[in-house]
Amino acid sequence: MSTNVKATCCISLLLIIFSVNSSAQNEGGNYYAERQVELMHDNDFLHFTDRWYTTGSFISYRKLLNERNEDIPNRRQLTFQLEQSFYTPSNILSSRIEDYDRPYAGFLGLNTSLTLTNERRMLDFTFTIGVTGEISGSEGLQNWFHSTNESQATQWTGQIENNTHANLYGSYLREWKVYSGFLDAILATKPKVALGTKDYYLENTMTLFLGKRNAMENTMAYRQLGNIENELFFALTGAYRYVIHDAMLQGSIISDNSEFTLEPVNSLIFYGAEMYWRTRRMDFKVAYMFTTKRAESTGTHGFSTLSISRNF
Template sequence: MPLVLIHTRLLMVCSVFLICSLLSAQKNETPLSIAKTSTHQIELRHDNDFFVFRDRYYTTGSFITYRNALKNSSFSNGKEQLEIAILQQYYTPNNIKSNKVEDFDRPYVGYLGISTGWSFAGNSEFLLFKVGTGMMGPIAGAEEFQGLFHSSGGIDTPPWAAQIKNSVHINFQTTYAKEWQLALNPMSVRIALKPSLAFGTKDIYLQPEAVLYFGKRNPITSSSAYNQIGVLDREFYFSFGAAYRRVLHNSLLEGHPRHDSSVFLVEAEKGLVLFNYEFVYRAGRNTYKLAQNYVSKESEATKAHITFGFIIARSF
């Protein structure tokens, strides 16, 4: 069975299972259950630019994540979590009608991968370390997956000409956050500084970021802002983030850093500006997020781009 069909069926089965669980849980949820704790969570996330009437650059991403809160932490002043995720992302040029390389402003490429992560959450600090590995190129199944989606909706499928060639990647990422609370609930105001670093064969970059949170939000150790599970107190807040990314290498544009004989590659922009808006609502064991992400042009010929992200999660 083709790899893309396995991934598609797995995503569909998990999506249906989680949505059914959410619907049935809503009927049985009681006020007391909001105060209960959980140690596990399954999350579905889908990124798409369809809602801004675009079909270019980072056009779709699908993620399934499982998280587990460790009962016995090695740290007396915080808590630890583990996570594992599978993901598929694909990228297309602005002109998806032509099959001529000279009409492209970036190459076609797909990425299919798996990542694992460990995090520590303290009273005012957060640390995340992730390791990811995956396949880039036609083997990632992005062309077939997009073709399946487009054909089901009666939309023309892009030609996927001159894709970046197959390669295997490994990447490491670490994020640290320091947070300050400026006002208390129910309309709290918090600010966080979140520098992150990625290095490996897929991405190499340094990214300082500042995030503002407004609304009813829990402390770091139990907040969905940091994907924390445990105490499930209700949350309803809005966040705005701004970041600058210093890029040293981006294989989704430049190919594998060691050697890549792909027909068409472009040089990545060294400095990117990113903005993020997110609305979050958590009630009992269910969490819902709606995000909008902006990134400035990633190569000389491309333009700035906006995508939306939809996230639902169930804790148990």
């Protein structure tokens, strides 16, 4: 996606955030919400590049199924999320595979998640089904954005082939309040496992939250619904992932005939900073993350995240 188009999209999203927040600030008190719609976008536009993990777009619908009580020990929350993401080599102007430091790869999928939460921990189970290759629409979408800016279309030569994927993800989250004062400090850890044809890895994430944040069962840090109270806090996060298989580099773990594939780097590290802001009916999140190289021929990469959610 061209830099100008990326900047225009992000500026438009920021204008939406400020406009909806002006009306949200006029409402006071607590608010109860059982549903949420979220628009989230990842992009590397701050680096003025199109390379590696360049774009991810997500549309989510969440529903609080029940509150916790004496008969039901967990709050249950269901999420449906449509995802499209794509990866490109750093040289997007060449049509020669020999000039690429990673293969082109696109993914279009549906994620279905069930979250079980109580005052001590959170369990999350996600099932993903989707497609890679030209049928994911990633090549067409990126070239459409380039055409709107009259920039040269990317070639997508030798992209990861058309295939269907299914994946299971499971995570367990615990947190501890390490300081209580004007700015609270909360430390969280979240081990995670991924099994399937797209992703196969083990991961652990550590996050330090700083600011005025609600309890685990009601905070936007974990996109929790129910009793909504205003929040404003920051987070420093880091994760280590041991990669066994990455279909965005290798194709399907079962069977793949892609023209160009690479072996992933086994040890992958994510780190960055996040800001969260909840105002009754609206949730906003801004983040900037870095990831170490996914393949030996690539390098450390940064991308930003913008998210806006409506609670109702």
